[in-house]
Amino acid sequence: MNLIQFMGALEIGLLYGLVGIGVLLSFRILDFPDLTVDGSFPLGAAVCAILIVEDVNPWIATFCAILAGMAAGLTTAWISVRWNILNLLASILTMTALYSINLRIMGRSNIALLGEETIFRPLESSSYSLLYTKPIAMFVVAGVVLVLIYRFLSSEKGLAMRATGANPRMAKAQGIAINRQILFGISLSNGLVALAGALFAQGEGFADVTLGSGTIIVGLAAVIVGEAFFNPKVIFTALIACVVGSIFYRLTVAMALNAGFLGTQSSDLNLVTAILVGIAMITPKLRAKILDFKAARNSA
């Protein structure tokens, strides 16, 4: 792996760290498996790209992308909560609908942003190479989001959200309207994912309707790889683990795809991803088994 590939993996890793935090909110904190993200990531990219092409300020375009993502999340949560539809199915419904909606928004399957005004544009005029400035900009964004989400989750409102996922019955008994928590939490999660989509479109210079496929597995990879490494007990570590997990995942994939001796090629990406996530999921169980085995041997 050369420096360009390394910095690229770092940049994309940080960007998908946002997706990881979104997935952490839905899967882990609210215990709401949400596949909407496969639609809200390209939704964010689409909304942002079309607005930028229409000469809207890129910051406003990014903000609109977040709002669109939140609306998508709200739809999923509403279907699930209001009509008592299994959360996974509700999210599949929204995800499916979003594919068409994204095509409608863009008017075509692909929009190029080359030469357009983006939030990364000012970096181009700096005397430092984009090779370094873009990952640093992404690091700042991921850092700010992480701190904001951390502050939220340790607030009174955030604690109510965590209780909703951990023990809904107890949460209700403590006066928490759990339905509202789910509506807001899933919106927030998809807003973050759409933000990632908008940043992706601006950073990579294009939006494509197929961008979203596999977003959920990449987000899960960030969460699960991070958990395998950090074994987080508190919420702050869990958030850090998401971002670090995402970077690690990107680096591993980049290495695996570049390892000449393995004979891999770039089309093997999904296979490599599945194997990596599989290993990350099995590792904690294996660790527990080995500890059990050792304890049994010691007591014998």
Next chain:
Amino acid sequence: MIRMTDLHVTFNRGTAMETKALRGVTLDIKKGDFVCVIGGNGAGKSTLLNALCGDVIPERGTISIDDRDVTALTSWQRAPFVARVFQDPMAGTCANLTIEENMALAMGRDEKRTLKSALNKEHREKFRSQLSRLKLGLENRLQDPIGMLSGGQRQAVSLIMAVLKPMKIIALDEHTAALDPKTAAFILELTREIVEETHLTALMVTHSMQQALELGNRTLMLHEGRVVFDVRDEARKGLTVADLLNLFHKASGLELDDDSMLLS
């Protein structure tokens, strides 16, 4: 202060599994009453409690608390005035949140939750002083996940959480049933102390007739969704378990032995 009028609750209506859990319960509970509810399996004890807490919405009848009709309020809307402790020690707290986070959740019960940090020095002081009365050393373990505590310890914390904020009613759903006898006695004593101190109105479901006579000032027996007898204060003094069984026999015309109540 609590008035239930002609409550009817049916589960699985219109199916082969249809069960009439409550068939017209009318009950008037005065402020400061400590009511022990007994009855066999399926008598409707837990349903009565769930109806009071809002987990079950009756198809007929009304419930009012302090002259306010709460029949249509959800459980979370009733939380500002009804606290509850569940039978399952795992149910009343969030295992993966810390002791202080669980207690902070209870602090927000009667007010709007804000974006302010859920924990601060003042809260922690309060939690420590409340926990220290338990003499379990929990005041030094505020940052431990509550899942690391034993069932009895968790139940004790649940009780403390119930009265962190001024409360009107405490609903106890066989909250000692899942504990060993020694721990159960400790939790029961704690319940007695807390209810006395805070002048709460309490409704406690229990399987033990002995408990139902010793605790509180009023004993209520349900059978097949109806109140079969209701003894209080002076009339209750000196009653024994045998007397209760007699009362039940007179009221319902059925024989019942103590075991059939305990074993369920």
